[in-house]
Amino acid sequence: MVKKIDIASNQIREHFSGWIKTGELKLLSTISGYQEEGNIFIVYHCVNNEGAVDVRTSVPLAQPVLPSIVPVLPAATLYEREVQDLLGVRFEGHPDPRRLVLPEDFPDNVYPLRKDYVVNKEK
Amino acid sequence: MDKQIILPIGPQHPLLKEPVHFRFSIEGEKIVEADIRLGYNHRGIEKAAESETYIQDLYMIERICGICSMTHATNFAHAVEEIAKVEVPPRARYIRVIVAELERLHSHLLWLGVAGHEIGFDTFFMVAWRDREVVMDLLEGITGNRVNYGINKPGGVRKDISDAQRKELQKGMDILEERIRYYQKVALEEPTFIARVAGIGKLDKEIAISHGAVGPTARGSGITYDVRRDLPYSAYGEIPFNVITSDRGDVLGRTIVRIGEMLESINIIRYAVEHLPEGPLAARIPRRIPAGEATTRYEAPRGECIHYVRANGTEVPDRVKVRAPTMANLVSIRSTLLNQEVADIPIIVAAIDPCLSCTDRTLVLLSNKQSSEITTWAELRKKSLAKTKRLL
Numbered sequence: 001m002v003k004k005i006d007i008a009s010n011q012i013r014e015h016f017s018g019w020i021k022t023g024e025l026k027l028l029s030t031i032s033g034y035q036e037e038g039n040i041f042i043v044y045h046c047v048n049n050e051g052a053v054d055v056r057t058s059v060p061l062a063q064p065v066l067p068s069i070v071p072v073l074p075a076a077t078l079y080e081r082e083v084q085d086l087l088g089v090r091f092e093g094h095p096d097p098r099r100l101v102l103p104e105d106f107p108d109n110v111y112p113l114r115k116d117y118v119v120n121k122e123k
Numbered sequence: 124m125d126k127q128i129i130l131p132i133g134p135q136h137p138l139l140k141e142p143v144h145f146r147f148s149i150e151g152e153k154i155v156e157a158d159i160r161l162g163y164n165h166r167g168i169e170k171a172a173e174s175e176t177y178i179q180d181l182y183m184i185e186r187i188c189g190i191c192s193m194t195h196a197t198n199f200a201h202a203v204e205e206i207a208k209v210e211v212p213p214r215a216r217y218i219r220v221i222v223a224e225l226e227r228l229h230s231h232l233l234w235l236g237v238a239g240h241e242i243g244f245d246t247f248f249m250v251a252w253r254d255r256e257v258v259m260d261l262l263e264g265i266t267g268n269r270v271n272y273g274i275n276k277p278g279g280v281r282k283d284i285s286d287a288q289r290k291e292l293q294k295g296m297d298i299l300e301e302r303i304r305y306y307q308k309v310a311l312e313e314p315t316f317i318a319r320v321a322g323i324g325k326l327d328k329e330i331a332i333s334h335g336a337v338g339p340t341a342r343g344s345g346i347t348y349d350v351r352r353d354l355p356y357s358a359y360g361e362i363p364f365n366v367i368t369s370d371r372g373d374v375l376g377r378t379i380v381r382i383g384e385m386l387e388s389i390n391i392i393r394y395a396v397e398h399l400p401e402g403p404l405a406a407r408i409p410r411r412i413p414a415g416e417a418t419t420r421y422e423a424p425r426g427e428c429i430h431y432v433r434a435n436g437t438e439v440p441d442r443v444k445v446r447a448p449t450m451a452n453l454v455s456i457r458s459t460l461l462n463q464e465v466a467d468i469p470i471i472v473a474a475i476d477p478c479l480s481c482t483d484r485t486l487v488l489l490s491n492k493q494s495s496e497i498t499t500w501a502e503l504r505k506k507s508l509a510k511t512k513r514l515l
Binding site for chain 1: 161162165167169170171174332333334335337348353354417418420427429431433441442444446450451453454
C-alpha cells in the first residue's frame, strides 16, 4: 500500500528540499491532479527509502497557484508543465513554463481535465 | 566555430509512440543545446477514460502503446483490483508475469536490433529481429495476439496456459538463451560496436537521480531501482531474479543492462512456468467500483510506469492518470546529448528506447541565411554510418 501525506500548498517546496537534503527521496515518479468541487488536488507520487509515498496538497479553483519544485528537483520539469496544461495550475518559479501537451492554437484558460470541460461524444 | 545552427528533428518521426520534436543547436558537429516539444500525439485518453466503464477503459488503456500493452493493461487492472479490494488468484498472477516477461524480451530484442541498425550494424538488426519472432510466436500462442494481447481483465486473466504451451515456452526459452548469450558476447567483444557506444551519451548517476530517470536508462547509470524488486506486484515477490545494473553510464552501459535483463527474464519465465500454481483464472469484480484511489507501479521494458486511478462508486472512474517511462527519461536526455556529435544523435536518442521503426523526415534550417533545406532521418543515419566506417 502507498503511504499518504497531506501538506499545505505553501510548504511544498520546503518539503521536497528537505527530503532531498536528507537523501530520503529516491524518485519523483510523476505529478497528477484532480478536481473535487471547488478545489484542485495535486498529488506528487514519490518513492523514498521506505517505499511508495503520495504527497498531496490542494489549491482553490479560484486561485490555482503552487510553488514550483523544479528549482530543487529538475525531475518535475515536464510533470508540472503537463499539470499546468491540463488542469490549469500555475507553478510559480518554473524556469520554463511553456505548453507541453496542448497545441499552440488551443484556447487559453480552457483546461481539459477540469470537470466543467465536457467532451462532445459523437453518437 | 561561433556560428550556431538550429537543427530541428521531427515532430513527424517514429522515435516515440508520441511524435516528438527535438531542436538541437549545433556548432560544427557538436551539440550545444537541445530542446524537446511533446504533445503531437496527445489523444486525451485520460479524459476519455472518465466517460467509459472500467472494462472499456482496460481495453482502451491497453492501446496506449503497441509494445508496452501488457504494461498498461496490467497496471490499470492492479489499480482497479486494489480499490475494489479483490485478491487476484495465484495462477492469474503467474500468467501475468509470464506474458509481462515475454513482452520485455520482445521489446529488448527490438531495441537491440534498432541500436544495431542506427550505427550501421544491419546484420545485428536482422538476426535480433529474426529471434524476436520466437517471442512473438509464443505470445500469439498464449494470448492469441502478437501485440495488444487482451489477456487481462479486472480480477485476473482471460486465458489459461495449457501444458503443451508450457512445453513450447520452455523450448522457446532454450533457443533464446543461446541466442542472447551470443549477443552478449557480440556487444562486449565486437570492437566496432564498442567504438560506437562506449563513452557516448553519458548520463551521470547524480543527474539520473535528480532528473528522475527510470528503467534501463537509470540502471545503466548505476541506480538499482527496479519496481519488480523494490515494490513487488503480480507474483514478483515469490520469484527469484537479479536486478542488472552497470556503472558505465553510457550507451554501452544501457546495452549491457538490457541484454542482462533478457537473460533474467528467461529465468523468470522458466521459474513461473515450472511453478505455475493450480486454481481459478480470475476473481469476480463488481461493476461499480467503490469510492477510493490507488497508485500502482509496474516495471515496463523501458522503466517504471505509474497509474493513478480514483473511483467514485460508479461504473466509470473519476480520474485516471498514466505516466509512461519514456516521459520520465525525456527530462535527462538533454544532458546525455550535450557536447556529443550530430552523428551520435540516432544512437543516443535510440538508447532511451523510443520506438524507432521506419524512416523519418527532418528539416534543417540554417539560421544565418534564413534558407532551408530538407534532410531526412535516412541522411542523418548516413552520417552515423560514415562515423562507423571512419572507426573501422
